[in-house]
Amino acid sequence: MGMTIAEKIIALAAGADKVKAGDIHTVTLDRMMSNDGTTHLTVDMYHNQLKHPRIADPKKMVFIVDHNVPSDSPKTAASQKKMRDFAREHDIDFWEGQGVCHQIMMEHYVCPGELIFGADSHTCTYGALGAFGTGVGCTDLLYGMVTGTSWVLVPETVKFHLTGKLPQGVYPRDLMLTIIGTIGASGANYQVMEFCGDGVQTLSVNDRMVLCNLAVEAGAKTAVFEADEIALAWLEERGRKPKAVFKSDEDAVYAGEYTFDLSKIQPVAAKPDFVDHVVPAKEVCGVKIDEAFLGSCNNGRIDELRVGAAIVKDRRVSDHVRFLVVPASNEVYLQAMEEGLIDIFMKSGAIIMNPNCSVCWGSCQGVIGEHEVLISTGTRNFKGRAGHPSSKVYLASAATVAASAVRGEICTADML
Amino acid sequence: MSVGKIFKFHDDLDTDQIIASQYLLLPTIDEMKVHTFESLEPEFPKEVRPGDFVVGGENFGCGSSREQAPRVLKALGVQAVVAKSFARIFYRNAINIGLPVIVCKELPDAVDSGDEMDLSLTEGTAAAKGHTYPCTKLPPYMQRILNQGGLIASLNKEEV
Numbered sequence: 302m303g304m305t306i307a308e309k310i311i312a313l314a315a316g317a318d319k320v321k322a323g324d325i326h327t328v329t330l331d332r333m334m335s336n337d338g339t340t341h342l343t344v345d346m347y348h349n350q351l352k353h354p355r356i357a358d359p360k361k362m363v364f365i366v367d368h369n370v371p372s373d374s375p376k377t378a379a380s381q382k383k384m385r386d387f388a389r390e391h392d393i394d395f396w397e398g399q400g401v402c403h404q405i406m407m408e409h410y411v412c413p414g415e416l417i418f419g420a421d422s423h424t425c426t427y428g429a430l431g432a433f434g435t436g437v438g439c440t441d442l443l444y445g446m447v448t449g450t451s452w453v454l455v456p457e458t459v460k461f462h463l464t465g466k467l468p469q470g471v472y473p474r475d476l477m478l479t480i481i482g483t484i485g486a487s488g489a490n491y492q493v494m495e496f497c498g499d500g501v502q503t504l505s506v507n508d509r510m511v512l513c514n515l516a517v518e519a520g521a522k523t524a525v526f527e528a529d530e531i532a533l534a535w536l537e538e539r540g541r542k543p544k545a546v547f548k549s550d551e552d553a554v555y556a557g558e559y560t561f562d563l564s565k566i567q568p569v570a571a572k573p574d575f576v577d578h579v580v581p582a583k584e585v586c587g588v589k590i591d592e593a594f595l596g597s598c599n600n601g602r603i604d605e606l607r608v609g610a611a612i613v614k615d616r617r618v619s620d621h622v623r624f625l626v627v628p629a630s631n632e633v634y635l636q637a638m639e640e641g642l643i644d645i646f647m648k649s650g651a652i653i654m655n656p657n658c659s660v661c662w663g664s665c666q667g668v669i670g671e672h673e674v675l676i677s678t679g680t681r682n683f684k685g686r687a688g689h690p691s692s693k694v695y696l697a698s699a700a701t702v703a704a705s706a707v708r709g710e711i712c713t714a715d716m717l
Numbered sequence: 718m719s720v721g722k723i724f725k726f727h728d729d730l731d732t733d734q735i736i737a738s739q740y741l742l743l744p745t746i747d748e749m750k751v752h753t754f755e756s757l758e759p760e761f762p763k764e765v766r767p768g769d770f771v772v773g774g775e776n777f778g779c780g781s782s783r784e785q786a787p788r789v790l791k792a793l794g795v796q797a798v799v800a801k802s803f804a805r806i807f808y809r810n811a812i813n814i815g816l817p818v819i820v821c822k823e824l825p826d827a828v829d830s831g832d833e834m835d836l837s838l839t840e841g842t843a844a845a846k847g848h849t850y851p852c853t854k855l856p857p858y859m860q861r862i863l864n865q866g867g868l869i870a871s872l873n874k875e876e877v
Contacts, residue, residue, distance in 0.1 A: 325858050338741055339784055352873040369742055377742045422782040422806055438784030438810035440868050447872065452858065486729050487776035491805045520779065520804055575729055662781075664738035683733045683780060690756035 303550020305458040306525050307493040310433040313545055314416040315453075322457040322554070330361065330445050331415035331544065336402045337366045338662075339420050339439040341380035344387045346443050356391055357449030364388045365405055366397040369665040370657045400630025400656045403427075403598040406434075407510060408632055412536065413528035414545030416453075418445050423598050423680060424523075425516045429509035430536065431528030431546065436517060456522045457556035458493040458549075463500030465564035470714060472608065472698040473504060473511040474600055474678065478569050480512075480561060481519045482579025490520030492556060495549065500563045501526060506535040507604045514599045515680065518576040568713050570676075571696035574684040582701050585711050591673040592687075593618075593706035595699055596627030596654070597661040600678035603636050605699035610642040612703040612714050613649035619709030624651040625667045627659045651706070663687040676705045719837060721768040721796050723845070724754075724761060725830045730773050731780035732807060736789050738781075750789040767794030770834050772825050774800060778807025787811040787818075797836055799843055799852070801825050812859050815867035819843065820853040 304312065304319065312320045314328035335343060347354050356362065364384055372378040381397075388395035396405050402419070403426040411417065413431035417424065420442040427434030437445075445451045467476060481488070494516045496509070504512070509526050516524035526532065528546045536543065568582040595601070595609045606628060618624040626646045628634035634656060637643050646653055652667075660667035661679030669675050669688035674695070677687070682694035697705070700714040707717060726734075733756075740752045754761040771790060777800035778786060787810050790798065797817035811818040817838060824843050827850070828834065834845040841852050855863065865871040 325856070338781075341742065341744065342746075342784065342788075346869060350869050350873075352876050368738075376744055379744055380742045420782060420784075422780065436782040436806050438782055438787075438806065438813060440784060440813040441809065444813075444868050444872060454856075486779055487802065487804065490776065490802070517806075518780075520776065522805055577729075662738045663733075664741070668739075681731075681733070681780060683731045685737060685756045686733055 302554060303552040305493065305495060305549045305553045306431065306527060306547045307433055307458050307495065307523065308455060309547040310414055310416055311453055311455055313414065320455045322455050324455045326453055326455065327450055328416055328453050329450050330418055332361050332363065332410060332417045333442055333445050334363045334365065334402055334406055334417065334419040334424065335442050336421055337368045337370070337381050337384055340364060340384040343439040343443050344383050346440070351447065356446055359392045362393040362446060363406065363410060364393050364395045365402040367400065367402045368658045368662060370398045373665050398655060398657065400632070401598040401601065401658055403514065404629040408630060412541055413532065413543035414547060418442060418451060422517045423514050425521060426510050426514040426598060428513040428523050428525035429506055430532050431526060433523055433525065435523045456491050456493050458495050459489055459557040460555045461494055461496050462498040462558065462560040463496055463563055464498050464560065465500055465562050466503045467563045467566055470700060471566050471568060472700065473508040474698045475569050476561065476563060476566050477512045477515045478571055478579050478696060479566055481515060481577050482569065484519050484559070486518065486575060486577040487520040489516065491522055494519065494521045494524040496524065496526050503563065506532055507602050511599060518680065568698060568701055570701065570711065571682055573682050573693040573695065576681060576696065582697055582713050585695060586713065586716065588695065588711040589674060590622055590676050590705055590710060592667060592669055592675045593622055593624045593702050594660050594667060594675060594677040594679055595702050596625065596629065596659050597679040598629060599680050600699055601627055601629030601633065603633050605678060606633065606637045606642050608699040609703035610645040612700060612717070613651065613707060614645045616649055616707050618650035618706045622706050622709050623667065624706040625654055625660060626651045627654040628656050630656050660687050676702050676711055678702050720833055720835045721770050722766065723770050723772050723828050723830055723832045723834050724758065724765065725772045725828060726757065728774035729776045729779055732778055732783050732786035733780055735786040736783065741783055741785050746785065746788050746792045749785055750792045753789045753793060762793060765793050765795065768796045769794065770836065771795050771798045772800065772828060773798065774825055775802045777803050779804035782806045784810045784814065787814055787816045791816045799824060812863050813868040815863060815870070817863060821850050824850040
């Protein structure tokens with residue numbers, strides 16, 4: 302019996318010839334990422350709860366301030382200072398305000414074949430490069446930091462066979478929301494979503510990040526693509542080399558299989574308050590909005606900024622809408638400036654923000670008030686996710702978000 | 718201490734509802750815990766008593782990996798979370814911090830907020846309204862972490 306990509310990555314990290322779903326293994330972690338959402342608690346535990354405080358290998362650690370940056374209050378500043386001081390004292394790579402954590406990790410660290418823990422649920426993004434990234438809490442992160450290891454229950458893998466090509470005006474985000482709407486918010490609970498099929502060849506690394514990033518919204522432990530020529534070329538451009546390049550074996554065991562024909566996917570939206578409440582975008586057209594958000598670790602890269610800019614070019618954002626544009630990193634921001642996209646957004650009346658998690662996590666920027674409505678390229682639309690508990694969040698593609706910002710109500714780009 | 722009052726929540730209860738993003742960077746769990754379930758049950762932090770239970774449906778604790786979610790529940794004295802199923806990160810976090818998370822398929826539909834429940838971790842049962850329901854036992858690896866008071870306590874014990 303063969304192994305899937307995920308099983309091979311775990312086997313390598315466990316020093317085992319073979320692993321299978323359901324086994325528990327001790328693994329050596331290749332890298333650990335922690336952001337300002339929880340690191341202050343990790344640092345407190347390090348100082349106050351460990352019998353023998355130590356760091357197995359500081360070179361494997363990355364700390365990133367991206368959630369409330371720049372700081373919004375003295376208390377936030379204190380929590381972030383704790384993180385910053387700890388990183389400096391222990392010689393840990395430290396990033397602040399340079400981008401959303403997963404974007405920084407993809408731009409600078411992630412390599413195919415690695416097993417990475419991140420104290421953030423969207424760590425599953427790293428599967429776009431054939432790595433096994435999974436979200437953990439700060440206690441797991443601390444244990445990993447101290448011992449260099451952790452325990453992993455080998456998850457089952459579910460195959461998502463993608464065929465064909467997305468139609469013009471339909472994006473990977475529409476595809477992934479459609480998949481989540483189909484299988485449900487716990488449709489892949491504790492499983493790995495493996496994407497394969499000829500449709501994969503039509504998807505760039507950016508596109509694959511969009512898919513993998515949202516896997517946790519279906520409950521998945523992670524998602525993964527094979528590190529193919531597209532992924533390896535992307536990696537080489539950045540001067541990095543794979544740890545290992547794995548394919549799933551022909552006789553690998555899958556817990557289930559789905560097929561999605563990309564050519565049949567249409568623009569969709571996830572209605573409040575659940576990511577799997579997915580409907581054709583046309584069904585929610587006409588809903589008045591107060592704010593539109595283009596950004597996040599899911600959808601704030603250059604591809605999405607290009608899509609959004611093409612739509613608002615020579616148009617004005619509606620008078621009663623705040624349109625927040627938040628590049629996912631400074632690298633993305635710089636490229637957007639070089640391409641003239643920032644000019645286009647500013648002339649349309651958009652508000653350009655520094656790279657950070659912004660209103661996607663509803664704590665720092667652009668937080669919305671009572672009964673307000675946000676249309677967002679963010680990751681979640683849970684009750685109160687973007688601010689007041691009575692506010693509502695619709696999730697859609699960059700195209701639908703930008704078009705809605707112009708119209709002042711939800712609409713698809715072809716309706717402008 | 719095994720009998721407690723139930724606070725019941727819906728399917729797909731996400732960790733944002735347990736503790737909202739805007740409180741996560743507060744310096745301590747004690748400062749956060751007064752905001753537990755603020756969007757759904759704002760009186761929860763005042764009404765919950767040590768030994769009470771949170772009961773959920775399917776996919777309890779989905780969404781964000783914020784460990785503050787199980788921690789505020791533990792800090793308020795919640796004895797255990799009982800649900801039909803759990804999202805994986807919440808489940809793992811809860812065990813890591815020593816908060817029992819119990820899978821019980823039948824009980825959640827049979828009870829309401831305010832009912833009393835008696836949980837026996839050793840027997841693997843939950844009883845409410847005159848019925849006793851079987852719970853799924855934790856895998857031994859996770860049970861050991863829980864018995865030792867969580868992952869860090871377990872690590873400290875290994876390092877005599």
